[in-house]
Amino acid sequence: MSPLLKSILSAEFGFAIFRVMTPLLFAAIGVSISSLAGTINISMEGTMLISAFVGVVVSAFTESLVLALLAGVAAGMAMGAILSYFHLRLKADIILAAIALNLFASGITVFLLFIASGDKGSSSSLKSLVFPELHIPLIKSIPVLGTIISGHNIMTYGVILAIVVFYIIIFKTPLGLRIRAVGQNPDAAESVGINVNRTRMWALMLSGFFGAFGGLYLSMGYVSWFARDMTAGRGWIAIAAATLGGYLPLGTFLASLLFGAVNALAIYLASLQFPSELISLIPYLATVIALTIYSARALKKRTHKVEEAKRVGKITEVKELGGSS
Amino acid sequence: MERFLLKYFTLIRVIIAIAIGIVISVFLIYLISEEPGFSLRSFLLGPFLSRSRLAHVFETASPIIFCGLAIAVAFQAKQFNIGAEGSLYLGAALGTAFAVSTNMPAFIHIPLVLLMAGLAGATWSFIPAILKARWKASELVSSLMLNYVAYFLGLYLMNFHFRDKEAGYLVSYELPESAWLAQFIPDTRIHYGIILALVFALLVYYFLYHTTTGYEIRSTGFNERFARFGGISVFKVVVLCQVILGFLAAFGGMTEVMGIHRRFVWQFSPGYGWDGIIVAIIGRNHPLLIIPASFFLAYLRVGGRVLNLMSDVPAEMITVIQSIIILLITAEAFLSQWKYRVTLRQAERGGAA
Numbered sequence: 001m002s003p004l005l006k007s008i009l010s011a012e013f014g015f016a017i018f019r020v021m022t023p024l025l026f027a028a029i030g031v032s033i034s035s036l037a038g039t040i041n042i043s044m045e046g047t048m049l050i051s052a053f054v055g056v057v058v059s060a061f062t063e064s065l066v067l068a069l070l071a072g073v074a075a076g077m078a079m080g081a082i083l084s085y086f087h088l089r090l091k092a093d094i095i096l097a098a099i100a101l102n103l104f105a106s107g108i109t110v111f112l113l114f115i116a117s118g119d120k121g122s123s124s125s126l127k128s129l130v131f132p133e134l135h136i137p138l139i140k141s142i143p144v145l146g147t148i149i150s151g152h153n154i155m156t157y158g159v160i161l162a163i164v165v166f167y168i169i170i171f172k173t174p175l176g177l178r179i180r181a182v183g184q185n186p187d188a189a190e191s192v193g194i195n196v197n198r199t200r201m202w203a204l205m206l207s208g209f210f211g212a213f214g215g216l217y218l219s220m221g222y223v224s225w226f227a228r229d230m231t232a233g234r235g236w237i238a239i240a241a242a243t244l245g246g247y248l249p250l251g252t253f254l255a256s257l258l259f260g261a262v263n264a265l266a267i268y269l270a271s272l273q274f275p276s277e278l279i280s281l282i283p284y285l286a287t288v289i290a291l292t293i294y295s296a297r298a299l300k301k302r303t304h305k306v307e308e309a310k311r312v313g314k315i316t317e318v319k320e321l322g323g324s325s
Numbered sequence: 326m327e328r329f330l331l332k333y334f335t336l337i338r339v340i341i342a343i344a345i346g347i348v349i350s351v352f353l354i355y356l357i358s359e360e361p362g363f364s365l366r367s368f369l370l371g372p373f374l375s376r377s378r379l380a381h382v383f384e385t386a387s388p389i390i391f392c393g394l395a396i397a398v399a400f401q402a403k404q405f406n407i408g409a410e411g412s413l414y415l416g417a418a419l420g421t422a423f424a425v426s427t428n429m430p431a432f433i434h435i436p437l438v439l440l441m442a443g444l445a446g447a448t449w450s451f452i453p454a455i456l457k458a459r460w461k462a463s464e465l466v467s468s469l470m471l472n473y474v475a476y477f478l479g480l481y482l483m484n485f486h487f488r489d490k491e492a493g494y495l496v497s498y499e500l501p502e503s504a505w506l507a508q509f510i511p512d513t514r515i516h517y518g519i520i521l522a523l524v525f526a527l528l529v530y531y532f533l534y535h536t537t538t539g540y541e542i543r544s545t546g547f548n549e550r551f552a553r554f555g556g557i558s559v560f561k562v563v564v565l566c567q568v569i570l571g572f573l574a575a576f577g578g579m580t581e582v583m584g585i586h587r588r589f590v591w592q593f594s595p596g597y598g599w600d601g602i603i604v605a606i607i608g609r610n611h612p613l614l615i616i617p618a619s620f621f622l623a624y625l626r627v628g629g630r631v632l633n634l635m636s637d638v639p640a641e642m643i644t645v646i647q648s649i650i651i652l653l654i655t656a657e658a659f660l661s662q663w664k665y666r667v668t669l670r671q672a673e674r675g676g677a678a
Binding site for chain 2 (some may be wrong): 040042086089090091092093095096097099100101103104106107108110111114115120203233237239240243275277278280284285287288291292294295296299304
């Protein structure tokens with residue numbers, strides 16, 4: 001067997017996929033929940049960065065994991081709140097405001113890191129804590145499966161839980177119903193008495209909530225320090241994963257798994273002198289293709305409905321529909 | 326006075342946002358610096374205090390102007406294509422590949438290389454454009470993804486096919502001298518790219534505000550339904566404005582390669598595409614205002630570097646200030662109460678403002 005195939009088929013590779021996937025999936029859930037409300041949150045890169053930083057600093061100064069977790073999550077939700085304030089109240093374009101927030105996070109974390117530790121590269125001089133690893137009894141002694149699914153950081157199990165929570169929020173709570181209603185047709189939602197802005201604010205804050213966990217995992221699990229711009233594009237990849245997954249729980253999970261697998265593969269291939277660049281670009285290309293297919297189908301469905309309505313004589317003319325007129 | 330306020334309200338808002346940003350930076354410096362006076366001076370005056378620093382402002386501004394123009398054309402049509410970075414990177418990589426593989430006299434080599442890079446960038450941004458126009462696929466997401474694809478393709482091309490193994494670090498072969506843009510001010514690296522940037526700013530201004538197609542682009546951005554109703558081909562506008570974006574960004578990236586580095590040196594994407602978004606926001610998507618906005622951003626950057634070098638304040642303060650300025654400028658409702666009150670007072674007085 002070739003060394004490449006051997007390493008891909010190993011249990012360690014399966015373990016690596018979950019490890020790499022964890023922060024992506026947290027952030028992708030965040031993007032999904034905001035997108036369902038019709039306000040795509042592209043500030044995940046910044047949200048994760050802020051939470052990663054706050055978690056490390058708070059854990060270093062208080063020596064408490066619980067406080068670090070709470071502070072990190074609060075910071076993430078604050079990012080969502082700031083974004084919603086600027087977008088909903090001050091009428092800023094959500095894309096541009098989110099780009100500004102990413103910039104803000106990138107700058108402020110290094111700025112404060114320098115003040116807190118005197119170092120601008122990483123927080124290695126601070127004694128910060130990490131979340132524990134969980135070795136599941138019984139399962140860990142199963143030969144291959146045990147290696148793959150036991151011994152992960154507690155956050156990796158947390159992200160599976162997060163998918164379930166995401167599902168419950170979206171499909172089983174009144175807030176979830178409102179979020180979907182507002183996302184599909186804000187005017188219709190408004191007309192039945194739903195407060196569109198308030199719903200969107202909650203969606204954006206929830207998106208910050210989930211993103212925060214991704215950031216905390218990066219600096220307190222994946223590695224045990226904060227480094228400048230350590231999210232390294234994961235917030236953007238999360239947007240890809242969420243889009244590819246159609247903003248739905250299972251889809252987002254599978255898409256993140258795919259991105260995790262491809263990234264883990266790229267890491268392996270780079271060590272084998274294979275042009276890893278060509279592997280690394282696959283998930284992004286796949287996203288563009290998936291997005292196009294998804295949009296084309298949605299467009300066809302809409303056009304079909306209009307044709308149908310015209311046929312039965314409900315409307316006579318539709319001017320503003322379709323891109324190819 | 327009030328009439329003046331209303332007429333230039335948008336511009337005044339931008340200036341107020343910038344002023345607030347500067348005030349916050351002064352506050353931050355006084356908060357953390359041991360010698361705040363000295364730090365403040367190096368930040369605000371530093372860029373003007375030496376020939377090389379001042380030159381650096383011009384060198385930095387040049388590719389940013391190109392990217393700002395690129396973004397402005399697309400944003401004017403409300404197409405949120407953020408793929409300038411990818412077009413710039415891949416366009417410059419392909420332009421470099423073309424330049425090092427060909428040999429001809431400079432007067433033909435220079436325009437040809439720039440054109441090749443520009444066309445490569447335009448072709449690249451045609452992808453999100455056609456996906457949007459034909460199937461309504463979000464250009465924001467697809468252009469963002471294509472940035473990564475462009476980055477990895479460019480990197481692959483440079484590292485595996487055009488890498489100069491004698492250079493000792495990861496760079497491409499050096500461009501032949503016939504494809505160099507001359508540096509025309511002695512002892513600086515200011516090159517003809519800045520002249521080209523200014524020329525293109527005028528061209529884009531003329532295009533957007535004095536041609537039919539430019540009018541169609543702006544109308545589509547203003548109100549797509551209205552534009553469609555008025556007989557404008559929105560399909561054409563959506564494709565064209567993004568293709569222009571790719572062309573301008575790649576062209577600008579190539580001038581940087583030909584004028585400053587003379588090799589392809591970017592192991593990481595240089596970020597000019599993102600800077601382009603910043604200056605397009607500050608310049609309110611107006612081609613001529615992009616010029617001062619780019620110089621302002623370049624000034625902040627150089628000031629930040631001086632601050633970093635000379636004092637105990639980290640340069641990242643600049644990033645924070647930039648983000649606050651952008652947030653305030655994009656917040657349409659910021660100061661709108663004030664405008665409303667002024668308008669009301671004018672109306673009550675019966676002034677025809």
